[in-house]
Amino acid sequence: MAGTTDQEAFRTQLIDTGVLLDTGVRGVFGQGAALLEIAAAVDALVTRKAADERALRVSFPPVMPRRVLEDNGYLGSCPQLAATVFSFEGDEDAATDQAAVAAGHGDWSGHQRATDVVMVPAACHPVYPAVAALGPVPDGGQTVDAGAAWVFRREPSNDPARMQAFHQREVVRIGTPDDVAAWRDGWRDRAAGMLAGLGLDTAVDEANDPFFGRAGRLLARSQRAQKLKFEITVPIASPEPTAVASFNAHGDHFATAFGLKHADGTVAHTACLGFGLERISLALLRAHGFDREAWPEPVRADLWP
């Protein structure tokens, strides 16, 4: 899929200025100092905004147990985005053959078997089983801050704002239906104010996940009908504004899958929010230019207090 002229031009500019380092694979980039520093500042800004939540802070690697993906329904709803870690399995002859085929850039996948880990497609996915294992949800609910985590979605694109591997800053709320709904709505409004304060041209929209196939259309329409997902969008390099943050109510989907319960045994509800740190950083560069010293003073003060 070819990118638009604007996407190609922005991508070239990002690589020429060292913001992104090209790897030759679409949507997989190294990150230069400017991107690292802006993303870290956005991450820290979210931390300051979330300070009153007294969240349980956790961090997970970019891989998670395969079993989590099998239990959470993702292979049914978004199989096109999921990625499994495969690894070599075989004897010395097989290893020799694999190396020889690989050296010629042939197809050496026949020597690989699925392992017990998969790539994390959303930073909140490892949170639910891990928190369920800690015991019942505390009275009054629980906020879990999963920090800035690498995630991977198999989604090659020429749009530099649509990466396959990127950082999501995710926060999860676990509680009663009313609790998580109020939390999700409160954060949606708080985040919209935060991003508008950074000089970004934000809009809040009802949204749906990119569910797969005909079954996915039913899920997507169902998600919209119930207003389960909101996104904050900002113009970056696509004809349509790009989502830079999302706010999602899951009902009892994850809680039922992983046994998240209140002390009285009732199943909890969950919601999550995610900020796309690279996308917000690229949106800031797009809005204010590549010379950070020249960014509006209120924006600089918010990011680097």
Add this chain to the structure above:
Amino acid sequence: MNDLIRTVLRDHGRLPVPMETLADSDDLYRAGMASHASVNVMLGLEDAFDVEFPDRMLTRGVFASVDAIAAALTELGLGAPA
């Protein structure tokens, strides 16, 4: 027709209550059917009735009750509802 619909719902709806306790007009989502389960119900109905729901019918409301499902199947030419 409604008996077969109920069989599909029993097999795929993952409802927390027995199907026998629900009337044909009862809201299945209110009774606890999850969105993800409704997808399995949709696919199960297509198998059981040998039909394919057109895109315009892939909405939450079509699978909201036994009556709603029967109306959709009838619209697809599968006989009058019982």
